[in-house]
Amino acid sequence: EPEVTQTPSHQVTQMGQEVILRCVPISNHLYFYWYRQILGQKVEFLVSFYNNEISEKSEIFDDQFSVERPDGSNFTLKIRSTKLEDSAMYFCASSEAGGGIGYTFGSGTRLTVV
Amino acid sequence: AQSVTQPDIHITVSEGASLELRCNYSYGATPYLFWYVQSPGQGLQLLLKYFSGDTLVQGIKGFEAEFKRSQSSFNLRKPSVHWSDAAEYFCAVATNRDDKIIFGKGTRLHILP
Numbered sequence: 001e002p003e004v005t006q007t008p009s010h011q012v013t014q015m016g017q018e019v020i021l022r023c024v025p026i027s028n029h030l031y032f033y034w035y036r037q038i039l040g041q042k043v044e045f046l047v048s049f050y051n052n053e054i055s056e057k058s059e060i061f062d063d064q065f066s067v068e069r070p071d072g073s074n075f076t077l078k079i080r081s082t083k084l085e086d087s088a089m090y091f092c093a094s095s096e097a098g099g100g101i102g103y104t105f106g107s108g109t110r111l112t113v114v
Numbered sequence: 115a116q117s118v119t120q121p122d123i124h125i126t127v128s129e130g131a132s133l134e135l136r137c138n139y140s141y142g143a144t145p146y147l148f149w150y151v152q153s154p155g156q157g158l159q160l161l162l163k164y165f166s167g168d169t170l171v172q173g174i175k176g177f178e179a180e181f182k183r184s185q186s187s188f189n190l191r192k193p194s195v196h197w198s199d200a201a202e203y204f205c206a207v208a209t210n211r212d213d214k215i216i217f218g219k220g221t222r223l224h225i226l227p
Contacts, residue, residue: 031213043158043204043217056214091158095213103148103208103215107157 002026006092006106013082013113021077021109023092029104032075033093034067036060037108043091049075082113116141118207118218126224129197135190135221137205146208147188148215149179153201161203164188175199200225 005024013019025032034046047057049067066078075094079086092106117140127133139145149161162173169181179190188205205218 033214035215042219043206045214045216048213050213058214093215103160105150105158105160110155 002104004092004094004104004106006090006109008109009107010110011112013111015084015113016081019079019082019111021079021090021092021111023075023077023106024073025075025092025094026104027073029094029096031055031095031097032067032069033095034077035091035093035105037089037091038085039088046077046090079111082111084113087111087113116145116207116209116216118205118216120203120205120218120221122221123219124222124224126226127195128226130194133190133192133195133199133223135203135205135223137188137190137218138186139188139205139207140186141207141209143209144183147179147181148206148208149173149177149188149190150204150206150217151175151201152204152220158204161190195223195225197225197227199223 007022032049035043036046037043045058047061048055064080068076089108089110091108095103119138121136147164150158151161152158161177162171162179164171164181171179177192179188181188202220202222204220206215208215
């Protein structure tokens with residue numbers, strides 16, 4: 001069964017550093033997403049991406065965040081200057097069509113900011 | 115805006131007992147509804163989803179859920195739980211046009227031996 005692959009599985013970074021989280025979506029999927037889950041809390045939507053541009057973003061997704069699909073296969077989330085409160089599990093997802101049809105989540109990257 | 119409410123933060127059941135996890139949603143039209151399960155430190159596994167048609171949906175691991183439009187509910191059930199079912203369960207909703215999924219706060223299931 002096709003998978004969404006996320007790397008690394010765990011990343012530790014110092015406060016103020018830039019971090020890039022990587023995702024390889026399923027090859028024929030067209031919609032890409034990032035979600036965040038702070039430890040012990042619910043999963044929160046960050047951003048959706050379609051046709052090489054952001055289609056929707058949440059209030060969490062401020063100027064410190066950016067997304068990119070640099071080479072047609074990878075989908076990245078960049079945090080420019082990390083804060084302690086950015087520590088969370090970040091999930092990438094992809095789908096064939098909008099509306100949650102055929103959604104597949106990756107296994108997540110645990111980001112720890114120290 | 116759409117939202118999801120899972121009224122039970124923790125639920126404890128004995129192994130072999132039946133289980134029902136509650137979920138209520140808020141959305142004006144017919145939503146797409148999901149249940150996901152998450153073991154500690156792990157990713158999200160889709161148990162089942164409802165898009166249309168039969169309101170009783172069968173999922174993996176022996177789970178089922180029933181969509182009740184009149185109650186805006188999508189409760190998850192299992193007739194007999196196993197110790198391996200101990201995990202966090204998330205109900206979620208998506209709309210026809212928006213392409214994001216809104217998650218509830220989750221219910222942590224504990225299993226007594």
